[in-house]
Amino acid sequence: xxxxxxxxxxxxxxxxxxxxxxxxxxxxxxxxxxxxxxxxxxxxxxxxxxxxxxxxxxxxxxxxxxxxxxxxxxxxxxxxxxxxxxxxxxxxxxxxxxxxxxxxxxxxxxxxxxxxxxxxxxxxxxxxxxxxxxxxxxxxxxxxxxxxxxxxxxxxxxxxxxxxxxxxxxx
Numbered sequence: 001x002x003x004x005x006x007x008x009x010x011x012x013x014x015x016x017x018x019x020x021x022x023x024x025x026x027x028x029x030x031x032x033x034x035x036x037x038x039x040x041x042x043x044x045x046x047x048x049x050x051x052x053x054x055x056x057x058x059x060x061x062x063x064x065x066x067x068x069x070x071x072x073x074x075x076x077x078x079x080x081x082x083x084x085x086x087x088x089x090x091x092x093x094x095x096x097x098x099x100x101x102x103x104x105x106x107x108x109x110x111x112x113x114x115x116x117x118x119x120x121x122x123x124x125x126x127x128x129x130x131x132x133x134x135x136x137x138x139x140x141x142x143x144x145x146x147x148x149x150x151x152x153x154x155x156x157x158x159x160x161x162x163x164x165x166x167x168x169x170x171x
Contacts, residue, residue: 029053033102043104050099057088068093072109072118076125078133085126093122111137 028034030053032046051068060066065075066089074093076084084090100107101115108114118136125134 033099035103037103040104044107046103047100047107050096050103054092054096054099057092059083059087060089060092063089068096068118070110072111072113073137074118074122074134075137076134078131081125081131081134084134085131090122090126094119097122109136113138 027042027045029049032049032053035042035046037043037046048070051070056067063080063084065073066084068074097115097119106114109118113136121134121136125132
């Protein structure tokens with residue numbers, strides 16, 4: 001090989017091996033809000049890191065249903081709601097939810113509920129004037145009347161618009 005043609009090959013191989021040996025990760029697992037989240041997959045991962053890296057208060061560790069998971073279920077009985085609201089579990093859960101909302105604004109849980117629904121449920125359950133049980137295990141029924149209306153609305157409007165167009169212009 002001549003000197004001119006070997007330089008690009010050696011430079012490319014050197015760059016390849018340098019990048020291969022360099023273990024740089026642009027993903028910040030301890031502070032997910034610092035991630036770029038350029039793709040939906042990265043923002044889902046950042047939301048997962050929000051759930052796993054927010055320190056859990058010791059008062060919440062032994063309690064079933066007090067800790068937010070990917071399924072989005074918080075199940076706190078009416079007798080335990082004041083313990084949940086006053087001993088740091090509420091603030092921890094709201095911190096996790098605000099982190100998730102910062103990294104993926106259209107995040108939804110396994111129950112098909114979004115972050116604002118869960119936040120509102122927590123805030124309403126911990127209101128000072130009334131305390132009642134908190135259960136976010138509410139799934140949306142795909143066969144409900146509202147989803148049926150949503151599935152029928154667009155085809156119906158497009159059919160009527162097409163018929164009006166044909167009747168008007170005689171096509």
